[in-house]
Amino acid sequence: MEAIPIILFCEKGERISCKSGMETFPCEVERSKIKNGHVLIFSKHTTCGILIQEAERGLNVDILTRIEKLIPKGTGYKHDRIDNNADSHIKTCLIGVSRIIPLINGILQLGTWQSLFLAEFDGPRARKSEKNHRASNGRMILHHDADPIKI
Amino acid sequence: MEAIPIILFCEKGERISCKSGMETFPCEVERSKIKNGHVLIFSKHTTCGILIQEAERGLNVDILTRIEKLIPKGTGYKHDRIDNNADSHIKTCLIGVSRIIPLINGILQLGTWQSLFLAEFDGPRARKSEKNHRASNGRMILHHDADPIKI
């Protein structure tokens, strides 16, 4: 059992962004040959989370703008004395570092409008996440991939 | 392996509401004969989430009122030009589209005051969710139900 570390690049230099995981993620699930199980997408970071939402550019901006309004950067946080990103941590607390998706007969059970995102709150950075399948026989799946995947 | 689609009706016409899943949900788990596993309740939508909270009518109102205050409808969201419900999407980001409950010796491990809810942020609508058990042998369970279930 291994997990695939996936390197997530935030290419455009934004501090806060939503990066889609849909280009590579479903392909990998297919490649794994697993048919039934729960797929856990887990971020190993404390300043970026995982989201399931509609893939609409305007909405992505709305989500980030509203979260920024609720938890603005630099309003006298104690943690900012150590590392100037307390707001990024708090944003991640609200969104959460994982999502789990049912897999049935080889098909990810995302709804019509659901897409997977990395919600980056302290970019631009390269991020690693782990994606684990649990197969129909209960094993976790060795999920190799030669190259880091850009999503 | 199949999942049961559950149709969730929002009968009273509110845009925002909490609908209990406790009338039918534990019965179905019992009917499945599964004794041990993790039960995943997953909403396939982007404008309604899943909640575990106390079933107290006043509290339900408090939760929805406070979420509305944090993420008010119609304050110039970009997505509102396409579909007038950006706030419903953002609310769903904060609540999340799934919850997972441990099942031990046939008993759902909800605490005394914990109940399951659909948190509807763009009703009234009929909603489908999927409920998957993973049994003690690791299989996901074929969980049939003849009729859509009102919760």
Add this chain to the structure above:
Amino acid sequence: MEAIPIILFCEKGERISCKSGMETFPCEVERSKIKNGHVLIFSKHTTCGILIQEAERGLNVDILTRIEKLIPKGTGYKHDRIDNNADSHIKTCLIGVSRIIPLINGILQLGTWQSLFLAEFDGPRARKSEKNHRASNGRMILHHDADPIKI
């Protein structure tokens, strides 16, 4: 299959606090001999949640302070007529009552800066949670512990 109830003490009398679970949690996972699976940490309460975040004292204060600002105590909530803690329930809705962590080759897949916390919003109280492993063969694990564990 059993779960270990873990008693979480909030010793210092704060109403709102972050209690680390890292002193005992990884030891228990090791003791269970399970090598691969998903570890679910589930709070059976409606006024405390589970968090994965960085273990930095100042940041803990920042998180709690900001959540208090978003959902202040006692602003005319209906539930306060019954039990004076509506804000604690709403805070718990946003944080969530569970987190799930991948376990691979016996090692919890937490990132370098990730730690597990109980986010207490209505303390000081003794809290029970359940910790369930699902092993590589799909069973949930009997996870005995003679004594309640302080974390």
